[in-house]
Amino acid sequence: MHDIDNLQKSITVDTFHTDAITHVYQYPLYQILLFDQETIIQIDFTTYIIPPQSILFLSPFQHLSFRNDGTTAPQQLRFHGDYYCIEYHKKEVACNGILFNNIYIQPYVVVPISLFHQVEEIFLKIKDEISLLSQHSDAIIKAYLQLILALCSKEKKSTMKDFLPLELQDNTLALQFQKDLELLFLEQKSVAYYADKVHLSIDRFSKKIKQQLGKSPSTLIQERTILEAKKMLHLTHLPIKEIAEQLCFHDEHYFSRYFKKNVGISPSQYREQVGISIVAK
Incomplete structure (x- = not known):
């Protein structure tokens, strides 16, 4: 079983705080961010207008920047892809995947409000499990993370014509x-x-x-x-x-x-x- 320090290095859940000015952020982990309101951001220097109830997916060392007007504080989940859900990760998160690493489509998915709240709840459950660190925490956290990826993959597939052959x-x-x-x-x-x-x-x-x-x-x-x-x-x-x-x-x-x-x-x-x-x- 992994100790709390190793677990927190592999996956974290917190609020994405920015300073008052536009700044570029890069992390060596995969990121999932929840935007509950419209936000203008730049991903790798391409500008996107993120609608409300959007879930953004970033790969390690992608460039993210947006201006914090005092109201934008998305929840974020960061994880190391090799430690968590390795097989699912290689299939769904690999090069030109549905959620991560696809250069041809937008890096976010707009979801129904019920699904947005469901993912928010899963974020909280993962955060609680990290703090508890029980015997089964690793398996539970992996299952929660795979659930998020599966739900969002399903939603993105259903709303994007570009995933047809x-x-x-x-x-x-x-x-x-x-x-x-x-x-x-x-x-x-x-x-x-x-x-x-x-x-x-x-x-x-x-x-x-x-x-x-x-x-x-x-x-x-x-x-x-x-x-x-x-x-x-x-x-x-x-x-x-x-x-x-x-x-x-x-x-x-x-x-x-x-x-x-x-x-x-x-x-x-x-x-x-x-x-x-x-x-x-």
Whole structure:
């Protein structure tokens, strides 16, 4: 059984307090935040207007910023993905998952008020269980966390058309780009390549993708590459040099600079704080 210090390092529930000005926050843990009122936030420097009764999902070291007007104090749950619900985590939280790490869709889900209150109650139950630390606390907390993820995954699937298989959806430019990017992002990191595939100029292609997906194709290519790097650093013991090679960076040092520029820390620091090596300690 884990002692209280180890348990609290693996999962915490509290109120997300900010100062009076906009500030950027980054954590080496997964985060779930409950917003009971409309809030304007930035995730990785993309602006979102979060409606009331929204649940926001953040992966380790994502950039979060919002201005606290004195009334915004969302409840937050932070957890280490490898310690809690490992199998469920790998399936549902992995690269391009439904709740976390999907570069093509909004990072939050708007839920019915009854579900919002249900998740609030589960937050409180997890917090109580952490303080109790009984013989069965680990199993109970894992079950509560998996319940939150399952309920929110179900809600997001039911409200988002984009989770239908690509072959069942309209063949829009954005969907075709998603399909191409998933297949080719390792070898093809040039916007010109994807624009040429659909016989559009780079400017026209970029404008259309930005209109349909809310991000430029260059940003999406970059984010998809970083997501794959995070997944490999998180879920494997591969040397960083080998990860760089698999991601088609022929220079390990260039890969490290690229990763640090986009994430804020080096690949080795990311692995040290987020990767599976933590679980073995």
